[in-house]
Amino acid sequence: DGVDVIVGGDSHSLLSNRDPAALGPYPTVVTGPGGQPVLVVQAGSSGRYLGRLEVAFDAAGVPVAWDGEPIRLDQSVPETPEILVRVAALAASFAALKADVVGATDVALPGGSAACRFGECALGNLVADAMLWRTRAAGTEIAIQNGGGLRASLPAGPITRGQVLEVLPFANTIATFGLSGAEIVAALEIGVSRAEAFDNPGTGRFPQVAGLRFTWSPARAVGSRVVSVAVPDGAGGWAAIEADRVYRVVSNNFLRAGGDGYTVFAEHGRDAYDAGPNLDEALVGYLAARGTVAPRIEGRIRRADG
Numbered sequence: 001d002g003v004d005v006i007v008g009g010d011s012h013s014l015l016s017n018r019d020p021a022a023l024g025p026y027p028t029v030v031t032g033p034g035g036q037p038v039l040v041v042q043a044g045s046s047g048r049y050l051g052r053l054e055v056a057f058d059a060a061g062v063p064v065a066w067d068g069e070p071i072r073l074d075q076s077v078p079e080t081p082e083i084l085v086r087v088a089a090l091a092a093s094f095a096a097l098k099a100d101v102v103g104a105t106d107v108a109l110p111g112g113s114a115a116c117r118f119g120e121c122a123l124g125n126l127v128a129d130a131m132l133w134r135t136r137a138a139g140t141e142i143a144i145q146n147g148g149g150l151r152a153s154l155p156a157g158p159i160t161r162g163q164v165l166e167v168l169p170f171a172n173t174i175a176t177f178g179l180s181g182a183e184i185v186a187a188l189e190i191g192v193s194r195a196e197a198f199d200n201p202g203t204g205r206f207p208q209v210a211g212l213r214f215t216w217s218p219a220r221a222v223g224s225r226v227v228s229v230a231v232p233d234g235a236g237g238w239a240a241i242e243a244d245r246v247y248r249v250v251s252n253n254f255l256r257a258g259g260d261g262y263t264v265f266a267e268h269g270r271d272a273y274d275a276g277p278n279l280d281e282a283l284v285g286y287l288a289a290r291g292t293v294a295p296r297i298e299g300r301i302r303r304a305d306g
Contacts, residue, residue, distance in 0.1 A: 001033040012045035043070040098162025103287025106294040109154040116147035117203040120301035124208025130286035131250045140250040142211040148204015174276030175256035177269030181241040186264045192216045205260035217304040
């Protein structure tokens, strides 16, 4: 109650009074708990539109009139010279940082939605390995990174700091915490809960991992899709994860706070430390330490038929 305007995001929905493909009018008007109008606007995604809404309020602060429509940002919108000068100045100072070569890969590493949201991806293995490497002094054993956080691919060849920032653009920090084996399995269940179909929302939660391997089945009911989970046995082999043992886990602060549905991290993380180095800096350090990498899909995540 008392909210007048809601600016939505993340679902990428377009509200418009002109576009026949829009999901509703701009604004879409709903009724608040107190009977007052509430204006809902959303302008698609990826900077294709600029939302514009004008609202008039009465003396009590209740909307009484409104008008608006997303503005399509295409070549019909002239660039502003003053802004171009400012952007050029900022870009010049950032160009050298972006061009800094921090390592190399012998193989192309696909990322983005199709590559890392439905199964193991080599780029996910690289990032998860870097997380474990960066936090080894904290005793971490298992790394879990959401596939939706890997936003770009890396071609074979030199890797620049700018490319790392394209892969990991969210400035997430590294978080470390303890979870029991049973809680880790519960987290993996959350991770695979939307991965049976490409058109599902929430597929970005799919886990890319290091320090464990697991098998899951999309044919099973949500909550019981994980078939098996194994961790290193200390003798070069693998053993079933122990339900009652507490393992030291590294992830990112978004997941640790319950993002992408990982409520088990927020509710059960023991001795949590969320203010570690930025995830992109961890990857930069890992690449710099190794020079050239060649990550591959190695069976960390297996998909079963039933």
